[in-house]
Amino acid sequence: MTEASGAVVAQSAPPLADRVGKHRLWIAAALLLLVLPYIPGLSGNFGRSLLSQMGIAAVFALSYNLLLGQTGLLSFGHAVYFGLGGYACIHLMRAINGGLPIPMPLVPLAGAATGLFFGLLFGSVTVRRAGVIFALISLGVGELVYAVLRMLPGISGGEEGITANRSIGPHLLGLTLAPQLQVYYVIAFWTFVSALLMYAFLRTPVGRMCNAVRDNAERAEFVGYDPVRVRLTVFAVAAMFAGLAGGLHALNYEIVASEAVGAGRSGAVLLMSYIGGVANFLGAILGAVVITWLQISLSDYTTAWQLYLGLFFMLFVLFAPRGLAGLLLMHADIVRTRAFPALLRAYAVVLVPALVMAVGAIILLEINYRRATQPEAGTVMRLFWIDMDSSTPWPWLGAIVLIAVGFWLFRRSLALVANAWQRASGEARAAAGVSR
Amino acid sequence: MLELVTFSLLNGVVYGLLLFMVSSGLTLIFSMMGVLNFAHASMFMLGAYCSYSIGLKLGFFPALVIAPLVVAVIGAAVERYGLRYVHRQGHVAEILFTFGLAYIIAECVIMIWGRHPIAYRIPEVIDFPAFRLFGTTYPFYKVLMMAISIGMFAFLYFCFRRTRIGMVIRAALTHPQMVAALGHDVPRIFVLVFAVGTGLAALAGVIGGFALMTEPSMAAALGPIVFVVVVVGGLGSIPGAFLASMLIGIVQTFAVALDYSLLDLLGTMHLTVSRDSPFFDLVSISLTRAAPAIPYLLLVVMLIFRPMGILGTREA
Numbered sequence: 001m002t003e004a005s006g007a008v009v010a011q012s013a014p015p016l017a018d019r020v021g022k023h024r025l026w027i028a029a030a031l032l033l034l035v036l037p038y039i040p041g042l043s044g045n046f047g048r049s050l051l052s053q054m055g056i057a058a059v060f061a062l063s064y065n066l067l068l069g070q071t072g073l074l075s076f077g078h079a080v081y082f083g084l085g086g087y088a089c090i091h092l093m094r095a096i097n098g099g100l101p102i103p104m105p106l107v108p109l110a111g112a113a114t115g116l117f118f119g120l121l122f123g124s125v126t127v128r129r130a131g132v133i134f135a136l137i138s139l140g141v142g143e144l145v146y147a148v149l150r151m152l153p154g155i156s157g158g159e160e161g162i163t164a165n166r167s168i169g170p171h172l173l174g175l176t177l178a179p180q181l182q183v184y185y186v187i188a189f190w191t192f193v194s195a196l197l198m199y200a201f202l203r204t205p206v207g208r209m210c211n212a213v214r215d216n217a218e219r220a221e222f223v224g225y226d227p228v229r230v231r232l233t234v235f236a237v238a239a240m241f242a243g244l245a246g247g248l249h250a251l252n253y254e255i256v257a258s259e260a261v262g263a264g265r266s267g268a269v270l271l272m273s274y275i276g277g278v279a280n281f282l283g284a285i286l287g288a289v290v291i292t293w294l295q296i297s298l299s300d301y302t303t304a305w306q307l308y309l310g311l312f313f314m315l316f317v318l319f320a321p322r323g324l325a326g327l328l329l330m331h332a333d334i335v336r337t338r339a340f341p342a343l344l345r346a347y348a349v350v351l352v353p354a355l356v357m358a359v360g361a362i363i364l365l366e367i368n369y370r371r372a373t374q375p376e377a378g379t380v381m382r383l384f385w386i387d388m389d390s391s392t393p394w395p396w397l398g399a400i401v402l403i404a405v406g407f408w409l410f411r412r413s414l415a416l417v418a419n420a421w422q423r424a425s426g427e428a429r430a431a432a433g434v435s436r
Numbered sequence: 437m438l439e440l441v442t443f444s445l446l447n448g449v450v451y452g453l454l455l456f457m458v459s460s461g462l463t464l465i466f467s468m469m470g471v472l473n474f475a476h477a478s479m480f481m482l483g484a485y486c487s488y489s490i491g492l493k494l495g496f497f498p499a500l501v502i503a504p505l506v507v508a509v510i511g512a513a514v515e516r517y518g519l520r521y522v523h524r525q526g527h528v529a530e531i532l533f534t535f536g537l538a539y540i541i542a543e544c545v546i547m548i549w550g551r552h553p554i555a556y557r558i559p560e561v562i563d564f565p566a567f568r569l570f571g572t573t574y575p576f577y578k579v580l581m582m583a584i585s586i587g588m589f590a591f592l593y594f595c596f597r598r599t600r601i602g603m604v605i606r607a608a609l610t611h612p613q614m615v616a617a618l619g620h621d622v623p624r625i626f627v628l629v630f631a632v633g634t635g636l637a638a639l640a641g642v643i644g645g646f647a648l649m650t651e652p653s654m655a656a657a658l659g660p661i662v663f664v665v666v667v668v669g670g671l672g673s674i675p676g677a678f679l680a681s682m683l684i685g686i687v688q689t690f691a692v693a694l695d696y697s698l699l700d701l702l703g704t705m706h707l708t709v710s711r712d713s714p715f716f717d718l719v720s721i722s723l724t725r726a727a728p729a730i731p732y733l734l735l736v737v738m739l740i741f742r743p744m745g746i747l748g749t750r751e752a
Contacts, residue, residue: 144732
């Protein structure tokens with residue numbers, strides 16, 4: 001009904017409305033970025049800083065998605081371009097502090113240029129082969145850059161890093177960049193522009209060839225495109241946006257340290273893109289938002305948050321290789337069917353034993369983690385509103401029982417979901433058949 | 437000078453053999469299953485930690501045998517209950533699985549043994565001078581490390597070349613379907629190869645753990661170097677992995693021993709670089725400090741000039 005009326009409006013109205021309709025997702029995204037820092041819960045300094053971090057992560061993850069999702073290049077060294085872009089920007093910021101007349105909000109462009117330069121430089125060596133070999137080489141290049149930067153403390157500042165001040169310099173449009181809100185808007189602006197440009201890039205012939213090279217390099221070559229050149233192009237573009245993200249990082253934290261190029265950050269961006277879903281452009285953004293939020297909120301509760309993140313990642317690799325975006329898309333056709341409520345009920349039923357299992361696992365991990373990393377904190381710890389003493393066998397036994405019972409019930413209740421899913425997807429297929 | 441060269445060479449060979457022990461397992465697994473095992477260095481780390489814990493209770497020599505076996509069983513379980521299922525989703529999914537596994541193993545090690553390096557010292561039973569050269573003694577444990585690695589390789593080579601199971605494995609490397617058609621259980625051979633590969637890495641961890649630092653980040657430190665060895669040697673080539681291990685082991689040991697920089701080289705040519713020059717940072721790096729970057733530099737140079745590696749047949 002709404003679609004039909006929308007079509008009528010589009011026919012009778014001037015082309016402007018048509019254009020608005022075509023780009024409504026982007027316009028909505030821009031509006032969302034504008035109002036986000038005023039939404040209750042996000043309007044404090046913490047919320048705005050969280051949003052800024054999400055923006056940076058989103059640009060970085062999107063640039064990674066160009067490689068892994070669109071071109072099938074699995075990189076373990078993407079942070080190289082992030083970090084080098086960040087270093088270029090922090091040094092530029094220091095020069096601006098010293099009197100160079102460049103407005104701070106334009107600094108990330110220097111990061112982009114640096115990323116592009118190093119992307120072309122290292123890309124020309126690394127993209128000759130895809131797949132496993134590329135993964136290995138990207139890891140080697142990442143380690144090389146990290147090791148070299150550690151040797152040059154004058155440039156990298158080592159582990160302590162290089163600092164600068166973002167509010168000293170010429171003020172563009174009266175932006176001092178002292179309040180977090182202004183930094184957020186600068187980051188949001190660049191995030192929006194980068195996402196738009198990357199999306200546009202994928203619509204160009206080169207962008208389409210990326211997918212062709214990913215799916216079948218030999219055939220792409222047969223059509224007349226050199227896969228190596230396609231890979232190099234996308235590698236350089238991805239490095240450019242990673243460098244821009246590094247520049248945003250420099251602007252946000254006012255410090256860049258050697259960990260910015262390190263293997264940990266390369267792994268983190270892989271985690272984000274993969275959990276979000278690599279096959280989908282929006283997946284990277286979804287992953288960046290969810291993982292950034294998880295990192296920050298989990299680290300408040302537990303020192304073992306990296307372990308949970310790793311387990312989370314493994315669950316996706318094993319059971320949902322298309323990521324969060326893939327899980328959501330699976331349900332796109334099913335939401336409208338009459339069997340959907342039954343599917344939701346089945347999900348709710350399965351969730352109970354899954355949670356029981358998770359609680360058991362969390363207790364086991366937490367008491368072990370505490371015992372090994374903070375022996376001085378004593379054996380008693382409060383988990384799920386209960387004081388547990390790990391020197392007695394009860395928490396261990398309880399946790400193991402919870403896991404076992406949860407697992408048994410989970411296995412049994414899975415059939416419910418399978419049945420509901422079959423009914424709902426059958427109905428969705430039938431509906432699609434009728435409309436055709 | 438001769439003393440320095442001799443000892444550096446000896447230490448380089450010990451380190452190279454250690455690298456080869458880890459990288460040969462990786463190469464074996466790769467050439468058989470096409471799996472690039474990112475968790476391989478984690479198995480090395482597990483070997484070191486397990487032997488520490490077992491050694492505390494039973495002493496060094498039982499640990500030397502038990503720890504690699506324990507880790508080999510873990511490796512077999514990983515293949516049987518994890519990798520086998522991920523295998524269907526392609527190589528990228530496999531790499532990601534082992535990558536996530538490496539991450540989780542590192543966290544589990546923190547969960548069991550804590551965040552700080554453990555006091556895994558050279559066991560007293562093997563800590564005595566073996567021989568005296570140029571007035572300096574050479575420790576027995578390094579000789580033992582060398583002997584264990586060489587003995588292990590001789591044993592494996594014998595199994596590979598002279599036994600029936602070795603023949604089946606070699607056949608399964610190239611013609612898995614034919615081997616299966618002849619009635620051999622190829623998935624079980626895969627489990628066996630995976631277990632042997634991880635066991636080798638763990639054995640290297642047992643004898644390397646006290647020579648290097650046993651800490652949760654040791655896998656992340658060794659892993660990339662092992663990958664460099666595998667690529668430089670030529671992917672899938674075990675003799676290539678041997679040459680590359682020796683090369684990297686010896687070069688890195690010499691780099692650590694030689695405390696010279698470009699500045700000193702320029703000094704011999706009567707050139708000086710002023711402290712204010714932007715290049716001062718670069719030329720004043722001593723070889724010792726540059727040592728961590730050398731394997732990766734070698735990798736990049738190799739890729740530019742000989743992409744198939746030393747003994748590889750296909751281009752990397």
